[in-house]
Amino acid sequence: MGLIEAYKRFESTKGASFETYAGIRIRGSIMDEVRKTDWAPRSVRRNGRAVANAIKELEATLGRDVSDMEVAAHMNISMDEYHEMIHSSMSTQLFSYEEMLDSDTSNLDSVESEIENTPYSLVEEGGFQNQLATEIDNLPEREKLVLSLYYNEELNLKEIGAVLGVSESRVSQIHSQAAMRLRARLSDWRD
Numbered sequence: 001m002g003l004i005e006a007y008k009r010f011e012s013t014k015g016a017s018f019e020t021y022a023g024i025r026i027r028g029s030i031m032d033e034v035r036k037t038d039w040a041p042r043s044v045r046r047n048g049r050a051v052a053n054a055i056k057e058l059e060a061t062l063g064r065d066v067s068d069m070e071v072a073a074h075m076n077i078s079m080d081e082y083h084e085m086i087h088s089s090m091s092t093q094l095f096s097y098e099e100m101l102d103s104d105t106s107n108l109d110s111v112e113s114e115i116e117n118t119p120y121s122l123v124e125e126g127g128f129q130n131q132l133a134t135e136i137d138n139l140p141e142r143e144k145l146v147l148s149l150y151y152n153e154e155l156n157l158k159e160i161g162a163v164l165g166v167s168e169s170r171v172s173q174i175h176s177q178a179a180m181r182l183r184a185r186l187s188d189w190r191d
Contacts, residue, residue: 001029002022002025002026002027002028002029002030003022003025003026005025005029006018006021006022006024006025006026007022009025010022044088044089045089047085047088047089048085048089048180048183050075050085051071051075051082051085051086051089051180051184052180052183052184052187053184054071054074054075055071055180055181055184055185056184056185056187057074058070058071058074059181059184059185065138065139065140065181068082068083068173068177083173086173086176086177086180087172087173087176089176089180128186131186132182132186135182135185135186136182138185139178139181139182142164142174143174143175143177143178143181144178145164146160146164146171146174146175146178147175147178149163150175157171157172157175158171
């Protein structure tokens with residue numbers, strides 16, 4: 001649709017090449033379609049980025065892991081607002097990459113095999129995995145424990161809460177905080 005729009009509206013007298021103009025229109029059409037099919041409001045996505053950016057800024061400034069309270073204070077919001085932002089942004093992820101690969105309706109197998117065939121992508125993916133492992137290892141102990149119990153031991157949130165002596169919702173908050181911290185620390189890899 002973007003290409004058709006570019007063809008209809010392109011004016012060579014404006015000084016831009018058709019390729020440049022069409023690229024912008026195509027990118028815009030793609031983003032419009034993605035926004036139409038996204039069930040989460042833009043504010044949820046914006047809040048998730050704001051939390052990740054706040055964590056990244058604070059950790060860069062302070063040179064250490066930051067607490068929930070420090071992030072909330074940096075963003076000038078209450079702890080309840082902060083936890084709501086984390087919860088709502090993490091609830092926008094409906095499925096995992098592995099679940100998509102297991103799905104019979106997925107076309108990711110062909111895409112994945114094409115991507116995996118290039119030496120650069122293998123090195124890049126290996127580098128990302130190494131950095132992810134390093135960043136997980138650098139998480140605060142409680143967040144690292146929650147991730148380990150959830151992903152390695154395959155405990156559910158209620159079981160993890162029993163182990164830690166906290167509520168299921170607090171485990172969810174700790175898990176979300178760890179995910180946000182990892183997203184902030186690894187943002188340069190996927191940009």
